[in-house]
Amino acid sequence: xxxxxxxxxxxxxxxxxxxxxxGLNVLTGETGAGKSIVIDALNLLIGVRADAGMIRAGTGxxxxxxxxxxxxxxxTVGSLVEAGLVSxxxxxxxxxxxxxxxxxxxxxxxxxxxxxxxxxxxxxxLLAELGEQLIDIHGQGAHLSLLRVPEHAGMLDRWGGVxxxxxxxxxxQARLRRLQRELAGLRGDDRELARRADLLRHQVDxxxxxxxxxxxxxxxxxxxxxxxxxxxxxxxxxxxxxxxAGGDIDTSSARDLLGGAHRMLSQLEGxxxxxxxLAEQAAAIGLQLDDLGVALRSYRDGVEYxxxxxxxxxxxxxxxxxxxxxxxxxxxxxxxxxxxxxxxLAGLEDREGAIAGLEAEERxxxxxxxxxVAELNARRREAAQGLERRVIEQLETLSMRxxxxxxxxxxxxxxxxxxxxxxxxxxxxxxxxxxLTPGEPVRPLAKVASGGETSRVMLAIKAALAxxxxxxxxxxxxxxxxxxxxxxxxxxxxxxELARHSQVLAVTHLPQLAAYGxxxxxxxxxxxxxRTVTRVAALAGEERVEELAEMFGADREAGRLQxxxxxxxxxxxxxxxxxxxxxxxx
Numbered sequence: 001x002x003x004x005x006x007x008x009x010x011x012x013x014x015x016x017x018x019x020x021x022x023g024l025n026v027l028t029g030e031t032g033a034g035k036s037i038v039i040d041a042l043n044l045l046i047g048v049r050a051d052a053g054m055i056r057a058g059t060g061x062x063x064x065x066x067x068x069x070x071x072x073x074x075x076t077v078g079s080l081v082e083a084g085l086v087s088x089x090x091x092x093x094x095x096x097x098x099x100x101x102x103x104x105x106x107x108x109x110x111x112x113x114x115x116x117x118x119x120x121x122x123x124x125x126l127l128a129e130l131g132e133q134l135i136d137i138h139g140q141g142a143h144l145s146l147l148r149v150p151e152h153a154g155m156l157d158r159w160g161g162v163x164x165x166x167x168x169x170x171x172x173q174a175r176l177r178r179l180q181r182e183l184a185g186l187r188g189d190d191r192e193l194a195r196r197a198d199l200l201r202h203q204v205d206x207x208x209x210x211x212x213x214x215x216x217x218x219x220x221x222x223x224x225x226x227x228x229x230x231x232x233x234x235x236x237x238x239x240x241x242x243x244x245a246g247g248d249i250d251t252s253s254a255r256d257l258l259g260g261a262h263r264m265l266s267q268l269e270g271x272x273x274x275x276x277x278l279a280e281q282a283a284a285i286g287l288q289l290d291d292l293g294v295a296l297r298s299y300r301d302g303v304e305y306x307x308x309x310x311x312x313x314x315x316x317x318x319x320x321x322x323x324x325x326x327x328x329x330x331x332x333x334x335x336x337x338x339x340x341x342x343x344x345l346a347g348l349e350d351r352e353g354a355i356a357g358l359e360a361e362e363r364x365x366x367x368x369x370x371x372x373v374a375e376l377n378a379r380r381r382e383a384a385q386g387l388e389r390r391v392i393e394q395l396e397t398l399s400m401r402x403x404x405x406x407x408x409x410x411x412x413x414x415x416x417x418x419x420x421x422x423x424x425x426x427x428x429x430x431x432x433x434x435x436l437t438p439g440e441p442v443r444p445l446a447k448v449a450s451g452g453e454t455s456r457v458m459l460a461i462k463a464a465l466a467x468x469x470x471x472x473x474x475x476x477x478x479x480x481x482x483x484x485x486x487x488x489x490x491x492x493x494x495x496x497e498l499a500r501h502s503q504v505l506a507v508t509h510l511p512q513l514a515a516y517g518x519x520x521x522x523x524x525x526x527x528x529x530x531r532t533v534t535r536v537a538a539l540a541g542e543e544r545v546e547e548l549a550e551m552f553g554a555d556r557e558a559g560r561l562q563x564x565x566x567x568x569x570x571x572x573x574x575x576x577x578x579x580x581x582x583x584x585x586x
Contacts, residue, residue, distance in 0.1 A: 001503040002135075002473050006065040009056040010044075011037045013534040023518030027507045027536075028547060032521045034534035035507045039137065039477045042066070042505075044105040046131020047124050050113040070134060070472050072101075073447050085117050101134075103127060113355065137475040138458045146432065146458055148445045153430040156406065159465050160383025165376050166229045169427065172369045176425070179365065183358050186351050193348060200345040203327070207338040210319055212331050217320055224313045230305035237300035245293030255289045256526075262286060370423025373411075377428050382409065382429075387464060394460035398494065399487045403435045404461075432461070455479035456491065463494050466501045473503045480510040484535040489566070492516035493573055500577070511526035511551035515566035516573070 005018045027035050041064040072080075104116040105127070113214060115127040119525040146152075157166045195282050226233065246253035247452075265279040321329065327337040347354065374498045391404040409429035433442035434457065445457070455476050462474060477493065480488050488510035495504055496516040508514050520539040525532055539547050548566065549559030 001069055002505070003067040003069055005038065005041060005067075006063075007038070008063045009059040010041055010054055010064065011056060012060045012532055013037055014056060014531075016534060016536045018521060018536045019538065020503070020505065020521075021519040021522045022499075022503060024496050024504045024506065024516060024519030025519045025521065026514045027505065027521045027523055028509070028514050028551060029523035029527070031509075035523045036272065036477060037534070038505075038523070038536075039475060039507060042135060042475060044107070044138060045127070046135050046137075047115070047128025050105065050107040050111070052107065052109055052111040055097060055107060055109055061106055061108045061573065063104065063106045065102065068101040068134060068473075070101060072133065072190055080117070085120060085122070093356060101130070103130065108576060134471065135473045135475060136471045138455045138462075138477065138479070146461055149429075149431050149444070152406075152432050155465055156380055156383060156387060159387055160379060162379045162383065163378060165372065165379065166427070169369070169372050169376055171367065172372060173425070176362070176365050176369060179358060179362055183355065183362065183403045186355050186358070188372075193351070197348045200341045200348070203341050204338055204345060204383065207323060207327065207334060207341075212320075212335055212473050213325070214335075217317070217331050220313050220317050224310065224317065226303065227306065227310035227313060230303055233303050234300060234305065237296060241293060241296040241300055244289055244296060255286065255293065258282060258286050258289060277390045366423070366425065369425050373424055373427055377408070377424075380428070380430065384408075390464040391461050394463045394494070395457070397490055398456050398460055399483070399490070399522065400436060400456060400460065401438060402457075403442055405433045407431045407433050407442075430433075455481070456483070459491065459494055459498070463498050466498055471502065473505070474498065476504065476506045478507055478509075480513055483510075485510065485512045487513035489515075489569075492570070496570070497577070509551065511548040511563060512566060514551065515548060515563070516570045520547070522547055 001022055002020045004020065005016075007013050007016045007018070009015070012032075016034075027038060029035050040054065044054075044064045045066045100118075102116075102118050106114045106116075106121075113124065115124045117126065117130065144156075145535055154166075157163050220419050242251070242253065244254050244317055246256055262279060263284040265275055265282055268275050269279055323334050324330065327334040388404050388406060392402065395402045407430070409431070411424045411426040411428050432445055434445055434448045435442040436448055436457070448457070456479060459476065459479060474476065479491060479495075483491065486507075487577065489512035492510075492513035493516060495513070498504055498516070499518065506513065506517070514520060522537050522539050523534060524537070525534050527533075537543075545563045545567070548563035549556055552559035552562055
């Protein structure tokens with residue numbers, strides 16, 4: 001439901017904070033006070049195009065904010081969570097599963113408009129998408145859901161209780177589309193597929209012939225480095241070995257020099273025992289030099305200069321480079337490419353078998369889908385008969401003689417051979433048609449009703465669809481245009497009954513209608529500081545009786561008696577209906 005509407009600097013409204021309650025909310029007040037501006041504010045919240053001319057004179061911007069507490073479809077909640085606009089698991093106080101939403105719209109004097117959801121700026125498109133699921137506004141020039149033909153099938157399905165079957169049909173249709181896309185890929189141009197298979201086969205064979213091994217490239221590059229500098233390595237390793245362990249007759253090695261130092265320290269130890277530690281250290285270094293000499297000799301002897309091996313290594317590296325240039329930046333990526341190519345090639349080679357299997361699955365799916373669509377069409381037609389009778393009854397209670405019919409446009413039969421051929425795979429189209437003139441043919445809703453008549457027609461249909469409309473908030477602007485008090489009271493009762501299923505906001509001049517409101521809001525204007533301002537007040541008790549009496553425009557005492565009578569009849573309706581919300585008149 002809409003909990004509160006905050007309006008600032010919109011037309012004659014400088015600032016108004018309007019609380020709304022569950023059930024039927026009626027807005028009354030003299031002409032020009034600003035009642036319809038409340039509807040304009042709601043239109044801004046649901047994404048209607050903004051106009052700088054709506055801004056109150058002398059101000060730079062208008063702002064509208066609405067606080068909602070609503071149960072949204074799971075997919076909508078998922079989108080809001082993904083966008084970071086609502087909590088993924090936090091549920092507000094109130095009914096379980098309801099999401100708190102604060103929608104806001106700002107319009108500057110330059111015509112620029114900013115939309116916000118829960119404090120975050122969003123595209124106006126998102127605001128419009130949310131608005132379509134929250135509010136349905138019925139009035140002159142409004143974008144009514146009932147005038148949008150694509151929505152008629154959903155309304156009929158919800159009223160007839162075939163929503164689950166419709167969702168099942170939609171899921172099977174999606175499955176069929178996926179299967180058909182897969183088949184189309186397999187049935188592609190035979191020549192192109194043959195060329196593709198030849199290319200894959202060549203790539204797989206080329207990579208397989210190379211006999212690649214993980215880590216091979218690193219080993220080859222290390223060996224290439226050694227072979228390319230083998231002469232220098234042998235020379236330097238030999239010199240290092242000679243310097244450490246000897247081998248040159250004319251030059252003393254490090255081992256020889258250290259041995260002499262150790263002998264001198266041993267002799268010195270006989271004179272000064274304190275050098276014993278130095279002698280031990282010299283002995284230990286001598287052992288380390290022995291080990292270093294062995295290691296240097298082993299390294300030197302292990303290096304073999306083989307020009308032919310260097311050529312082999314470089315040839316192998318060239319093969320790896322060529323494969324990487326075509327199939328991946330590393331040997332691992334090349335091997336991964338080969339694995340993928342083998343899998344695709346196997347699929348192409350088994351294409352005929354795969355096509356045959358998918359074709360059999362498609363025939364079976366077409367048959368089951370065709371049967372489901374036929375059942376859906378039959379159940380829709382059965383439900384349509386009941387809904388047609390119900391709408392005509394509702395029109396009669398509103399003193400409107402009319403013919404309501406649900407038209408079905410038969411979808412084309414499915415193509416293809418085998419099971420399911422000749423069956424329609426799409427449900428028939430659904431459109432609501434109406435005639436308000438006896439003897440005249442029924443026509444689409446948008447071409448029949450106009451002005452205040454539109455709202456009453458929509459009320460009749462909405463009343464017939466009560467409980468099947470997924471929008472939680474319904475708004476009726478000037479629904480009483482062109483009707484008298486007797487019909488107005490009937491309309492008030494209808495609105496109250498409809499408000500047991502959805503929150504209803506109604507702008508009215510008729511006290512007979514206003515008396516049925518669960519909440520009564522008076523929109524009035526006054527002059528403050530030399531300027532006209534609009535104020536909205538919630539009425540109850542004697543204030544409400546006084547307002548209804550003024551709306552009668554007769555003798556004040558007579559008006560009060562009429563108002564009291566109306567409120568009593570409204571309360572009796574609530575008692576007879578078994579409650580379902582606050583009784584009108586309380």
